[in-house]
Amino acid sequence: MRIVVLVKAVPIVGNERLLDDLRVDRGSGLEANGNDEYVLEEALKLSEAHGGEVTLLTVGPSGAVEALRKGLAMGATRAVHVEDAGIAGSGVRATVAILCAALSRLEYDLVLAGADTSDGQGGVVASAIAARLGLPYLSYASKVEPIGEGDGVRIHRLAPAGYDVEEAALPALVMGTQVLGEPRYPSLRGIMQARSKEVATWTLADLGLDAATVGAATAGTQVLSAAPPPPRGGATIVREEPDVAVERIIEFLAARRLV
Amino acid sequence: MSIRLTDEQRALRDAVRELADERIAPRAAEIDATAEFPWDVVKLLAEHDVLALPFPLAHGGLGADLLTTCLAVEQIARVCATSSLILAVQALGSLPLLLAGNDEQHARWFPDLAAGRMLAAFALTEPEAGSDAAALRTRAVREGSGDADAWRIDGNKRFITHGSVAGLVTVFAQTDTDPAAVKAHRHLTCFAVEQGTPGFSAGKLEHKMGIRGSPTAELLFDGVRVPDSQRVGAVGEGWAIAMGTLDRSRPGVAAQAVGLAQGATEVATRYAGERRQFGRPIGEFELIQGLLADMAARTEAARQLLYAACEEVESGSPRAARWSAMCKLVAGDTAMAVTTDAVQVLGGYGYIADYPVERMMRDAKITQLYEGTQQIQRLVVARDLLAHGA
Numbered sequence: 001m002r003i004v005v006l007v008k009a010v011p012i013v014g015n016e017r018l019l020d021d022l023r024v025d026r027g028s029g030l031e032a033n034g035n036d037e038y039v040l041e042e043a044l045k046l047s048e049a050h051g052g053e054v055t056l057l058t059v060g061p062s063g064a065v066e067a068l069r070k071g072l073a074m075g076a077t078r079a080v081h082v083e084d085a086g087i088a089g090s091g092v093r094a095t096v097a098i099l100c101a102a103l104s105r106l107e108y109d110l111v112l113a114g115a116d117t118s119d120g121q122g123g124v125v126a127s128a129i130a131a132r133l134g135l136p137y138l139s140y141a142s143k144v145e146p147i148g149e150g151d152g153v154r155i156h157r158l159a160p161a162g163y164d165v166e167e168a169a170l171p172a173l174v175m176g177t178q179v180l181g182e183p184r185y186p187s188l189r190g191i192m193q194a195r196s197k198e199v200a201t202w203t204l205a206d207l208g209l210d211a212a213t214v215g216a217a218t219a220g221t222q223v224l225s226a227a228p229p230p231p232r233g234g235a236t237i238v239r240e241e242p243d244v245a246v247e248r249i250i251e252f253l254a255a256r257r258l259v
Numbered sequence: 260m261s262i263r264l265t266d267e268q269r270a271l272r273d274a275v276r277e278l279a280d281e282r283i284a285p286r287a288a289e290i291d292a293t294a295e296f297p298w299d300v301v302k303l304l305a306e307h308d309v310l311a312l313p314f315p316l317a318h319g320g321l322g323a324d325l326l327t328t329c330l331a332v333e334q335i336a337r338v339c340a341t342s343s344l345i346l347a348v349q350a351l352g353s354l355p356l357l358l359a360g361n362d363e364q365h366a367r368w369f370p371d372l373a374a375g376r377m378l379a380a381f382a383l384t385e386p387e388a389g390s391d392a393a394a395l396r397t398r399a400v401r402e403g404s405g406d407a408d409a410w411r412i413d414g415n416k417r418f419i420t421h422g423s424v425a426g427l428v429t430v431f432a433q434t435d436t437d438p439a440a441v442k443a444h445r446h447l448t449c450f451a452v453e454q455g456t457p458g459f460s461a462g463k464l465e466h467k468m469g470i471r472g473s474p475t476a477e478l479l480f481d482g483v484r485v486p487d488s489q490r491v492g493a494v495g496e497g498w499a500i501a502m503g504t505l506d507r508s509r510p511g512v513a514a515q516a517v518g519l520a521q522g523a524t525e526v527a528t529r530y531a532g533e534r535r536q537f538g539r540p541i542g543e544f545e546l547i548q549g550l551l552a553d554m555a556a557r558t559e560a561a562r563q564l565l566y567a568a569c570e571e572v573e574s575g576s577p578r579a580a581r582w583s584a585m586c587k588l589v590a591g592d593t594a595m596a597v598t599t600d601a602v603q604v605l606g607g608y609g610y611i612a613d614y615p616v617e618r619m620m621r622d623a624k625i626t627q628l629y630e631g632t633q634q635i636q637r638l639v640v641a642r643d644l645l646a647h648g649a
Binding site: 073185186187188189190191192194195210 | 266267269271274275277278306307308309311312321331
């Protein structure tokens with residue numbers, strides 16, 4: 001199975017910073033979005049079990065290549081990095097257009113995307129790509145398995161009373177959750193091999209896109225203000241010995257009818 | 260000379276650091292307390308190819324240079340010195356084979372060693388031959404000829420790191436008792452001996468101050484018969500092999516020392532920011548700041564000397580012995596001083612096992628002792644200075 005995994009390079013969690021114009025600072029310290037690593041792990045497991053190859057696809061500034069290198073070290077076959085000065089500040093619609101143009105130049109049976117990203121948290125890019133490319137869209141997968149010899153894909157989605165099972169013909173787009181399972185650490189051999197794997201860099205011109213259709217000027221939304229969350233106050237810290245502490249905590253919860 | 264790590268070296272170092280922080284650090288206190296060899300860490304390091312670093316690509320290794328292997332040792336020692344020895348001693352025990360072994364021997368043992376299916380140990384030291392390593396008494400006598408060409412080894416080794424868990428031990432024995440040969444250091448020969456060979460056994464394990472999870476064994480050789488195909492290098496070449504091995508392995512001890520110093524500095528710095536006395540974090544007091552600044556500066560100085568020494572040794576410098584002795588000397592003393600100061604920063608909390616710095620301080624001491632005491636390092640440096648100029 002030929003799988004494309006959508007990867008976003010996000011600011012290292014804990015180091016996020018906004019620029020003066022309230023856009024996320026992507027100038028330094030990027031890493032692969034956590035959710036994307038979970039679906040990459042699933043893609044690697046599928047390709048190991050059923051054959052095939054895994055291509056990473058990202059749109060982002062030059063620093064995004066670090067996120068791709070890690071994915072290649074984990075075992076992905078190759079990577080595509082769409083990088084163009086005109087892309088900075090693009091909104092969801094332009095990002096989707098770029099990713100769709102890139103996907104149209106790749107051969108794939110399955111596209112995998114993480115649930116959302118730790119920076120933007122819009123969570124709509126995957127569904128928008130599926131809609132625009134006319135791909136079946138299977139969301140919130142907790143398990144992914146192929147049907148037959150490339151006939152289709154089946155997913156499980158956690159539901160209040162167990163899980164739903166959904167199937168679709170290929171090609172399809174699956175959005176996965178962390179229930180899929182922990183991503184692997186890259187092995188040292190993987191890291192050394194990653195240095196010689198192909199990372200293709202594509203520009204807007206390579207994709208046949210007009211720079212006037214993407215970028216900050218075309219964004220349909222704008223961040224008007226941003227403020228750090230207010231400090232949490234009023235925490236009650238229980239410091240007694242365990243036996244006493246348990247009673248105190250139960251009293252606290254019982255008083256609020258939580259137990 | 261300035262050392263800039265390559266992108267690949269930084270990526271490998273960071274991967275080992277992540278593995279060490281997330282998977283090894285949580286085990287460190289228990290490994291020290293139980294003094295049990297951490298086979299789970301062996302498995303972890305093997306799974307992530309860490310043990311493959313020093314072995315040739317052709318035999319399942321990663322063909323890493325000395326600096327890269329030392330970067331990995333340093334990162335592991337930052338959180339657990341015992342665990343860092345798993346890689347360092349895998350390299351040490353295999354070095355005689357790497358330096359003097361033939362293709363057949365490489366093909367026979369390196370794949371298992373690189374994959375971590377087998378551990379290696381280096382057996383030079385004896386009860387009466389420590390710093391005076393040339394005075395060893397273990398004897399190897401040739402027996403048989405042709406296909407039956409073999410050696411019979413008798414004697415005892417002591418303080419052999421991983422001696423009881425290694426599947427393969429490179430052992431040094433006297434093969435020529437002629438005083439002229441002894442004087443010319445042509446009296447020793449190296450052999451590779453596998454665990455399970457009749458007559459070969461591990462005796463008592465030492466009860467140690469530090470690196471407590473790392474088994475330090477007495478090795479007994481009682482009429483051990485070893486085919487000539489397991490002789491490493493030429494007859495009489497053993498001393499040169501042992502010294503060549505130490506030139507390349509002492510930076511590994513320095514890497515442990517730098518890692519220990521770095522780990523202790525990190526713990527002390529964090530503590531100084533959190534611990535409040537007199538109404539503010541103790542890190543705001545200049546006497547504490549002075550300790551922290553010196554710890555960081557000394558650690559970095561030792562690290563830079565280590566990296567420079569790795570480059571010198573790797574590039575085949577004729578001064579390799581001097582460089583490797585200098586970096587071990589400086590890094591070992593740095594680790595001892597910095598971990599001691601870390602205990603000082605933590606005060607009473609530094610002295611108890613709830614915090615890792617007392618363990619780091621105990622672990623640091625060994626870096627001033629093994630693979631040549633600091634006094635021996637000074638002899639090596641001074642002899643080289645006097646023979647070749649400063």
